Amino acid sequence: MDLVIRGLAVYLFLLLIFRVSGKRSLRSATTFDFVLLLIIAETTQQALVGDDASVTGAFLLIVVLVGTDILLSLVKRWLPRVDRLLEGQPLVILRNGVPLRARMHVERVDEDDILSAAREAHGIDRLDDIECAVLEKSGGISIVPRRDVES
Amino acid sequence: MSSNPSRYERTRCFRRGWVFERVGWVAMAAILAAAVVGLFGDGWLSESEAAVGDELIVRYSRFCRAHSPTELTVAWLPRGQEPTLWIARSYLDEFAIQEIRPTPSAVTLEADRIRYAFRSSQLGARVEVTFRLKAEHGGPYRGRIGVDDGLDVEVRQLVFP
DSSP states (O other): OHHHHHHHHHHHHHHHHHHHTOTTTTTSOOHHHHHHHHHHHHHHHHHHHTTOOOHHHHHHHHHHHHHHHHHHHHHHHHOHHHHHHHHOOOEEEEETTEEOHHHHHHHTOOHHHHHHHHHHHHOOOOGGGEEEEEEOTTSOEEEEEOHHHHO | OOSSOOTTSOHHHHHHHHHHHHHHHHHHHHHHHHHHHTTTSSSTTTEEEEEETTTEEEEEESEEETTSEEEEEEEEOOSSSSOEEEEEHHHHTSEEEEEEESOOSEEEEOSSEEEEEOOOSSTTOOEEEEEEEEESSOEEEEEEEEETTSOEEEEEEEEEO
16 A cells, blocks of 8 residues: 555656656756766655565556556546646747747757757758757657758 | 558457457556555555454554565553563564564563563553564464463464565
């Protein structure tokens, strides 16, 4: 019982923290982001396990975390509003080569991020050659090149 | 169109996988439900009590996990000013005692049991002692616990590894 509550609490807290921190938080994993992730993992592990070193306890916690994840994925499919609330939704941040700066400012994305994604995906190095850039739910930026550039 | 579907279109194979997934989900839900009610310790199903009338009550977890703390509480009406309780050595061989609340005033090793004595200023008042234990290994365990050379009860526990 105690383990189930602890697992649920940690899962929901992490969900909330990463939702609040924004899509881009850990997407561009710098060395420091990586270290931060390790610290979070270590802290979480201590909070989850406490002084329980049993194999059964570990199995139970894994079932709690994976089970909650599956349940939430089902809830998100049944209730799109919950999906939007928890995951956010894709956001257009550049259209016809023109950056939508207000949106980019809120999402903490700059032109370099868009150009970086454009170079990686399509070898494009000019904003004018992009028809549309979308900040995806995952925090990644997808690029739709202009048709004449694509051909 | 080819009569042989590609390996990405063999729906029978995928269907088996989907069924396996769904069965897994149900199993996980069942495990979680069992954990919530206390099948693996800390819950309603796990709470157990062995008693001799009102004079001796031992509360403990019927189910617990190895290397994880569990509590055993002995409550009794002492006959003298130095209440004592004993626990069978065979039982304590399987558990590490992490803490005894309140701390006993004396511990005596006997042939097949360990006796704990406490000081009480109130004659005839109920005494309650809690042992914080940690099982060393998984398995079914039995042990006898008694007080003041008279009453005793048996506790039965199933320790998950």
